[in-house]
Amino acid sequence: MDPTLKTRIISDLKDRLGNFPGRLRTASKYIVDHPSDFGLDSIRETARKVGVSTYTLVRLAERLGFSRYDDLREPFRHALVSASAGLDHPEWIERLKESGEFGQVQAGASMNALAIVHRSLELQTPEQFQRVVTMLLEARAVYITAVRASYSMAYYLHYVGRMALPTLQLIPRHMNSAIDELHSAGECDVMIAITFTPYSRETIEACKFARRKGLRLILISDSELVSPDLSADETIIVSVLSTHHFGCYAGSMAVLDTLIALLVAQGGEAAKARIKSYEDLRRENQVYWVAQKKR
Known part of the structure; x- marks a missing residue:
């Protein structure tokens, strides 16, 4: 089977998404966002997850030029099997499974986290990361925004990343909105937005406002299709597929660590000097408080 067929189908779906009627659009977005599930599940299970009829999925296959639904799904099944063929369970996972019911739950959670990190890192290309890092280093100011659970990742990126890139600014600050913080931003600036399904209305509005200001x-997300009328210069896709009943962000944290490492590497001696100054400051502060306690 042509190994590029899955990629070409996804590209075709993205290009035609805006022209599809409601249910076909919903099914198309599901395939783009959940290619692994689409390759694994039966047509009935996919229809249930999407919330459409099996007939809608058959119609979508026909609209894309396939004679049968299975012909549309097969490239996704093939990619799924190929990707998982080289993955082995570590020995410590097997030991957990053998340690009783509690260990089995722990083993499942551990494998879930490992799979999400693996999928998220596998999606990244050096070409895109190079474009992103260049964009960040050349910007006058870099704004980072997120809300709710995603805010923790934005905070982490800002807290650690500013040692390599001092132009980073976390918004909103205090009780402001992200839009308030972008009042003086312009074409020389960049905004990083982090949002995962269900996508934050506040973050989407901030993104649209930022685009209007140039x-x-x-965008760091689980999909390129966050909003029909929103496009980003770069979208870093991470996996949040989880066996839990809550979102799992281990993959996004791994991708952020990679991005920070690349910023440090490209920042050269200046970035290393800033990191050393932060470490020296913390060490001096610790020595000060130890001395205060001895008084």
């Missing part, structure tokens, strides 16, 4: 936009 900022370049980097």
Whole structure:
């Protein structure tokens, strides 16, 4: 089977998404966002997850030029089997499974986290990361925004990343909105937005406002299709597929660590000097408080 067929189908779906009627659009977005599930599940299970009829999925296959639904799904099944063939369970996972019911739950959670990190890192290309890092280093100011659970990742990126990139600004600050913080931003600036399904209305509005002001936009999300009328300069896709009943962000944290490492590497001696100054400051502060306690 042509190994590029899955990629070409996804590209075709993205291009035609806006022209499809409601249910076909919903099914198309599901395939783009959940290619692994689509390759694994039966047509009935996929229809149940999407919330459409099996007939809708058959119609979508026909609209894409396939004679049968299975012909549309097969490239996704093939990619799924190929990707998982080289993955082995570590020995410590097997030991957990043998340690009783509690260990089995722990083993399942551990494998879930490992799979999400693996999928998320596998999606990244050096070409895109190079474009992103160049964009960030050349910007006058880099704004980072997120809300709810995603805010923790934005905070982490800002807290650690500013040692390599001092132009990073976390918004909103205090009780403001992200839009308030972008009042003086312009074409020389970049905004990083982090949002995962269900996508934050506040974050989407901030992204649209930033685009209207001419900022370049980097989106970190589980989908390129966050909003029909929103496009980013770069979209970094991470996996959040989880066996839990809550979102799992281990993959996004791994991708953020990679991005920070690349910023440090490209920042050269200046970035290393800033990191050392932060470490020296923390060490001096610790020595000060130890001395205070001895008084």
